[in-house]
Amino acid sequence: MRSNGRSSHQLRPMNLTVNVNKYAEGSVFIEMGDTKVLCTATVDEKVPPFLKGQGKGWVTAEYSMLPRATQSRNQREAARGKLSGRTMEIQRLIGRALRSVVNLQALGERTITLDCDVIQADGGTRTTSITGSFVAMAIAINKIAQQHKLPVFPITDFLASVSVGVVGEEPLLDLNYEEDSKAKVDMNLVMTGSGAFVELQGTGEESPFTRQELDELLKLGEQGIRELITKQKEALGPIALMIGSGQAGREA
């Protein structure tokens, strides 16, 4: 039996609170059980040097944990003077994942920066950051769409992320920290509303995994993603209708 009486294919209790920040163009506070992440989306009317003059936009992400997000305090990366490999890997993943559902041409020469700050961590901080960031980004892009004539709404599909893993012999959905640290296989999935894969990262450091285990994990993950996207739609309300609609960017 999992903690809180969860079944193997059950997500943790999830809350999405939108517009929690006074200044950001989009913001979401996402809670998956005891994992809590503040996601803010900032719109910048310019693009990085490598994209200048191409008429395309950019989506990027930064990720950080507060020092006491974890059981024991971890040193600030600002104090150490550099980002850890783990942080860089995660923020590259978040940015890549979000870009896969954004029509950068339709966005125009703008950059959306997603800041994912982990307030409390209990496993799955990178997947939770992706799921929350998607919502913050949609709110911010909707604001652009209401102010500027865009050819089409730039978000082409929904996007969410969840972890799956094998603990003991059992495949589990949405691992918390305790489960994650016992897992022999650990996989993060990022999928779209239409059920396609955007990222698939499985690792069997403790023990290589078989094709059959892979298939079971993918099935669990697909179901979890569907549930997460349902929650995203509720949180976004009318903005959800714009996503993948092919409508012109200006709502009214």
Added chain:
Amino acid sequence: MRSNGRSSHQLRPMNLTVNVNKYAEGSVFIEMGDTKVLCTATVDEKVPPFLKGQGKGWVTAEYSMLPRATQSRNQREAARGKLSGRTMEIQRLIGRALRSVVNLQALGERTITLDCDVIQADGGTRTTSITGSFVAMAIAINKIAQQHKLPVFPITDFLASVSVGVVGEEPLLDLNYEEDSKAKVDMNLVMTGSGAFVELQGTGEESPFTRQELDELLKLGEQGIRELITKQKEALGPIALMIGSGQAGREA
């Protein structure tokens, strides 16, 4: 007239929510108007090298702003690879202020680290951090006192901090960001429950200030500090009784 109809000697609406973090020994979420800071206190059963073997404890602080705590996004110090002078100055101030009301001998060879993470900023983030950190520290030290036989409760007095300044010709209490950016004189006060000064930092970069202005600002600040300490007492409940009590550390 100030925004929200505040009078010149009125604090902003203030909330102190205690125990907001699952892992930290002490934690507080403090809101002064739109300024919001998460303060966590971490207890470490060791001291920095320069104190080893002296039987004394240490209290230190770190301060950081989330990138979108402000109107426009500010770059992470972790990404820049170093702390700004402003951040270092603030965290040195917070640590120094808190140590002034802690009997380090009574604390024993332990370090309390206060992490002040500004979730949203609207002026007065350093003073708010001190006021909130004091409460988080008190909760953490009370936990130590309940687990270990201490000779005496290590916190000797209450401590709070507030800003005052001259805007136009008028002395104001507890400046928000807009007021702060127009102020010709800006002063931060840290005071104890018994009304003594711990830190006094006044600056008249725009325009030097007279002795009479100084006296008026000190009066405003003293009154604000008294009100803040009343709120701290409410938030701490029975722990408040231990502070400065001279009682043995173990509560019951």
Added chain:
Amino acid sequence: MRSNGRSSHQLRPMNLTVNVNKYAEGSVFIEMGDTKVLCTATVDEKVPPFLKGQGKGWVTAEYSMLPRATQSRNQREAARGKLSGRTMEIQRLIGRALRSVVNLQALGERTITLDCDVIQADGGTRTTSITGSFVAMAIAINKIAQQHKLPVFPITDFLASVSVGVVGEEPLLDLNYEEDSKAKVDMNLVMTGSGAFVELQGTGEESPFTRQELDELLKLGEQGIRELITKQKEALGPIALMIGSGQAGREA
């Protein structure tokens, strides 16, 4: 048609030259087409601090590209003063992959450091580094096994890595740089001699991929890995027999 007349399921010409370095405990120069990597394995009779006193060993990796390994010169990370996110991600992957087939207990308190220096790059440098490093590591561990009484030979299985991807609509094995830059789906596989997965990293930044595409790519990759492991066995000669043998570490 692919360059060099390769079919979609054909590896590039591959060479493994062993013992190319006078000083290293194990060394391999691996060429996959125009991708050339020098892999050296260094044995250190100690472990990182987090493992001290546990009687276990460690395997870690570092990865770097020479400045002119690529079409246009890239700045040295030593000159920039920090490792890029890409480099950190790759060296974490190499280390994690190799550890999955090493019995760290049997290795004893020793660290094996694999240095993968890309002399020339034409796609697939991370997968080539893993395939080459495995051989360098086996040579180095065999040297330990000949000098020390180990309870059992510490390498439990073969390990190789290859990339697969979808270019146009066609799934391809072992992408070179030109193919990689046109691929809409890109996947790196690390698998063992027994056909299990160690790492699976698929990304569809340009375009999400379906379950059917995933299945085809996995099939291509599995076949490629088998061929790579055959080459590793040839290069290792008698040492190959020790891998996964369960024999005592001392050969004779």
Added chain:
Amino acid sequence: MRSNGRSSHQLRPMNLTVNVNKYAEGSVFIEMGDTKVLCTATVDEKVPPFLKGQGKGWVTAEYSMLPRATQSRNQREAARGKLSGRTMEIQRLIGRALRSVVNLQALGERTITLDCDVIQADGGTRTTSITGSFVAMAIAINKIAQQHKLPVFPITDFLASVSVGVVGEEPLLDLNYEEDSKAKVDMNLVMTGSGAFVELQGTGEESPFTRQELDELLKLGEQGIRELITKQKEALGPIALMIGSGQAGREA
């Protein structure tokens, strides 16, 4: 009794030697007892990016200690690769203080950089740096005024700085290192020739201080500042007459 037989309200022996550097636009070697600081002022015909095109100038400062300025050798910040919090705090203070008496509009688009290098330290290095830098700056600005038609001489008032503190129960003026390390209250004052406050930084880390102590310290400091400004006038000679004169910048 203080060392050297000083009374509680007596400054240390003070020397100001002007024009000690062959290249700098302004330079002063200032000695307050055994504290010795070389202050050079550099004029740059441009301003930092945030001021460009506003027709205003800028004044900034850098501060450093030679390794053997102190009893035991301290490591160079250049060797450590970063400035300490203390250094940043001090150089921010010096720049802020000097700017308070400069009409940046009248200065035009120029930057004055004050370099304060502590050759030998015996307490009060930051206050001595401010007092000396003011003189170096006045010499440099006078050079500008002689070469360019300025609307008005850009320095509006004199400026000096001194420390005061409570040692034992006694308020003392201008603490040396030994006194400073025993002080329970420590305060740095920066004041203008007209007796207004520019910076007031008091700290009672060891023991909070009362309003009465504050008043006594301010009185001591005011008197010390007056004496320092008298010395500055002597050192500056005819340039002193330009300060706060409202005369056109060109002397003759």
Added chain:
Amino acid sequence: MRSNGRSSHQLRPMNLTVNVNKYAEGSVFIEMGDTKVLCTATVDEKVPPFLKGQGKGWVTAEYSMLPRATQSRNQREAARGKLSGRTMEIQRLIGRALRSVVNLQALGERTITLDCDVIQADGGTRTTSITGSFVAMAIAINKIAQQHKLPVFPITDFLASVSVGVVGEEPLLDLNYEEDSKAKVDMNLVMTGSGAFVELQGTGEESPFTRQELDELLKLGEQGIRELITKQKEALGPIALMIGSGQAGREA
């Protein structure tokens, strides 16, 4: 007797393999005994900021050792986050030496960057880097000369470098690592094809050296340089004829 039966005035076996890199404008793999360096020359159609608009070119160099180029593994400078003093000294030397035989005016506004990566080290890595870099540079500059109308071929003379030293009482040419570590005097010479000195760096850390010892070492070095230049000519083939020819840059 020296290792390999070398006499005191004999160079180690030397190989120069040209065009070893697919991408670089010039490349050489140079072996002097067990010292092996990969030298690549990159042509950039721009110059550093300090040379802009002067119609002159620049030649610069970077030097690095692979971690296991040496007996025991040395940490990567990229991992340490900064270049060592030794590395900076060596790359400054290589650049300075090469520039002495290049007519920068004739080169035009182009930068040649020489990357010297030591694959294996056995003494004399800096001198070997210079000798090899000269050849890589000549190949790269010849490529420019074939594509652009240059007023004259920009390389004015041959250039090579060798070490000499006193071991025991005997002056030796071209020291390997073992000899170098026993040498009481150590000298690196860089000379031109016409027998003039470009760099002369002698050091007697262990024991100062006399004028007579200096004269003997210079004689040994001059002879070694002549032999090295003969090898460079063979490796360069027809390009060798352009060097110092005063001919127009375009070959045909």
Added chain:
Amino acid sequence: MRSNGRSSHQLRPMNLTVNVNKYAEGSVFIEMGDTKVLCTATVDEKVPPFLKGQGKGWVTAEYSMLPRATQSRNQREAARGKLSGRTMEIQRLIGRALRSVVNLQALGERTITLDCDVIQADGGTRTTSITGSFVAMAIAINKIAQQHKLPVFPITDFLASVSVGVVGEEPLLDLNYEEDSKAKVDMNLVMTGSGAFVELQGTGEESPFTRQELDELLKLGEQGIRELITKQKEALGPIALMIGSGQAGREA
């Protein structure tokens, strides 16, 4: 004619002022014309890790220029966060040179750190630093010798350094900045009291130099060194007699 009417073989006016620093074990302020360097020697009763337990001492040096030591202000290396290659090259040279005349065994497990801070620069700062540091070191080592029983006085010979160069066609001794920047050949010599070479660094970046030019420069330099050592002896007074005396370390 050289500035100040110097002849080609004449040193600039030179002053050595000893014991200028209150705290350092040895200190010298050396002036060679307008080049002014403060040299302090610090004695530490321990050695770097690589020498621990060998009963030997160490001598090392650090070098820095004040920002306004030069015509135009140069940025602090502490602000840039790293030492330049030039600085590292110079401080390695100073340390190496001084060690050549110190019997490290006789020094015992102590480190002497020479700090050379250039107060004003007009050419020859590295050679002036060596000449001055030698004197500061001798004073510091004499202090050790007076306090501890040393087997023999650890300094074996005098040591000084000077620059020579070819300007136009004329060989000159002790170049100032203006001459140095016009020199086609530039050479730094470090020699002992007995006339042996410790370091010889000649560079002909602008134009390679002949054997005959080398011989003339060496002759000029030898003469300059003799004069410098005469000055060192005067400055050291009775301590000069200990150098190279072979006497027991304790003076009386």
